Every structure is written in C-alpha cells, then in structure tokens.
Amino acid sequence: MAPPKDKPGPKDPRPCSIADALALVGEKYSLLVLREVCLGNRRFDQLVRNIGAPRDVLATRLRRLVDAGILTRRTYSEHPQRFEYRPTEAGLELEPVLMTLMAWGDRHLRKDDDRPMVVEHSCGNELVPTVTCTACGAPVRHEDLTAHPQAPGWTVTGPAAA
Amino acid sequence: MAPPKDKPGPKDPRPCSIADALALVGEKYSLLVLREVCLGNRRFDQLVRNIGAPRDVLATRLRRLVDAGILTRRTYSEHPQRFEYRPTEAGLELEPVLMTLMAWGDRHLRKDDDRPMVVEHSCGNELVPTVTCTACGAPVRHEDLTAHPQAPGWTVTGPAAA
DNA sequence: CGCGGTCAGTTGGAAAATCAAACCCTCCCC
C-alpha cells in the first residue's frame, strides 16, 4: 500500500549496493573479523585477542557473517567441540575492500613510514592497491565518474547544487 | 609503563591501518554520508532523506567526519545560516572503497540485474572496479598476498594453523 | 500581517547495543 512518490520520503533511503553491503559487513568489528580470517587466524580466542572485541559481540558477529555466507564455521575437533572460521569465496572477494581501506589509512593516518603491516604481492613488490576501471584499466578518479541511479525520484546532484 | 609482551594480550588489538581507518569511517552511516557527498548531495536534509539516518546521529557523524578532515563544512548562506558538506581530497580518496563495496554488493547481493545504481567511467563504459597491484598491474587475488606485520608478537597464521 | 514551508540542527526519553568481567563445560597434561 505504499503510494509511489516523486521525492523519496524520510523512510525510504536510496536503494544502493553500498548500503546493502554495509548492512552485512558494516557493523563494528565485522571487517576486522574478515581481516583476521584472511590472515589465517581462524579461532575464536585468536580473534578476540587480535581484534580486541568483547567476546559476546564477536560471537554475534561471527554468527551473522556465517549466515551471510561470508564465513564458514567448521568443526576441527569433536570432543571437545571446537570450531574454526574461514572466509568463503564471497568473503575473500571482500579482501580488496580491506586492502583499499588499508592503503587509505596508511596514506592519510600516518604520514611517516610506520605502516603497521606490509602486504607483499606475488609479483615481488609491496602491494600498493589501486582501484581501476576494468574496461580501460585507468585508475578510478572522482572526476571520471558519473552516477546513474536506476530508481525514479533519486538525484545525484540535487536541483539546488551550487 | 606498559610492559612489553611476547603475545599480545586481551587489551592490545593488532595495530592496523584498516582498524584505524574504520575508527574514522566505520561507524554506522559514515560511508553513506560519503557516498552522498560524492554524489553531489551536500545538504543536511538531503543527507537525512537519502541515507535514512536519524537527524541527531547524522549531525554527530558529520561533526566527526569534518574533524577527521574527510568533509568540509562550508557556509553557503548567512542569514539564515546554512551549511553544505563537501568531501576533501582525503574524502574523495575513499571513493574507491565505496566503488569496491558497491561492486561486491552488486555481485553477491543481487544475482539478477537489478543494480540500483550504475556508475559510468569517463572511458565510456560502465565502471566495474578492480583492485590491482600498482607495481605489476595484476588484479589482487587472495592467493597472491603475503602479510608481514611490522610489530613484534603478531602472527598471520597462528602456530596452530591447519 | 499571519500561515505554511524549508533548512539545520537540538532536546528528551525509551529501546537496543556495547562492554567487562565472571561463569560454564569439555577436554588435555602433569
């Protein structure tokens, strides 16, 4: 019974895959969980220590990430029951997000060279990730982008843009 | 007076630029704010509507992002005082994170072709972002990465890795 | 002039999430 509106009202935020993705992995600690499992740390106590999250919150996040298909929970020992968490394919495909965030942090949050972690690429060099356009290979710069919302009523530069 | 430890304890999470970056932009709505200002929507009410955030929370986030140097707050009208928010250089450099997240969401959260937003690159094609190694140009795949923590006591695959 | 609307927030109070510490249970090792 939702009457179609011209202008989206207060209760219908912009439909958007960024928002949808963040609904899954945007809660506190979720991306840090992913960082750890991508680093190969798969166990609950390890995660608690390395992330610094409260145990109960971490347990909640892990359930959510498993439900979302980003992590798997595998038994690595019955008697006593013990589990490990690993990234799924979908989880691994979030690693670029982590690398991009890390690069940003390295660049803007520490001018000097105290990078707390260096990632090596198989080509032999330190990984400095760039986001590029798959079609033309050029690095993605803001000025080169034009957004086209697919749903009606949504603008990208309000009618009152300066 | 922090005694140096071999194994990091419960109260010293892994030092990491991912965590540092998320401390700034990882709170709920922060990246959506950035999405909107990158789209050219600069005003408070516009942000409230398009993001769907409570006004008070949004006000808090905006202050934080401005303090962090990710957004600027510019007066666009005295009498009545009115402000607009724009991304700084640092803010714009987070756009690749957004694009990467969006691509992931498009791929994993909607198998069919109902992408809610399409971004066009200046090369004329739809933007499909890839994260590549700046040195060799190859797309970043998990298997090609090796992490080297720079602080002592931190491992990347716990001693009990399977 | 008075009425309604836009804009950029602030305020107040209830509901939900976070946090830290303690607890539980099952094993293993000595």
Next chain:
DNA sequence: GGGGAGGGTTTGATTTTCCAACTGACCGCG
C-alpha cells in the same frame, strides 16, 4: 586433582541509537 586452553554464554552497568517533537531564522503567499 589442579591448572590450563578453547569456545563460548550470562549478567549487569554504560553507551548509542532511534524517533518524534521542538527551535529559530528565514521565505513566499494572500
């Protein structure tokens, strides 16, 4: 049988979030 490790859950206090209402400066309309 005492002390770990491991993987959580429980409890209760503290923070955040959320929502609706309110403010205060203006504008346009009749």
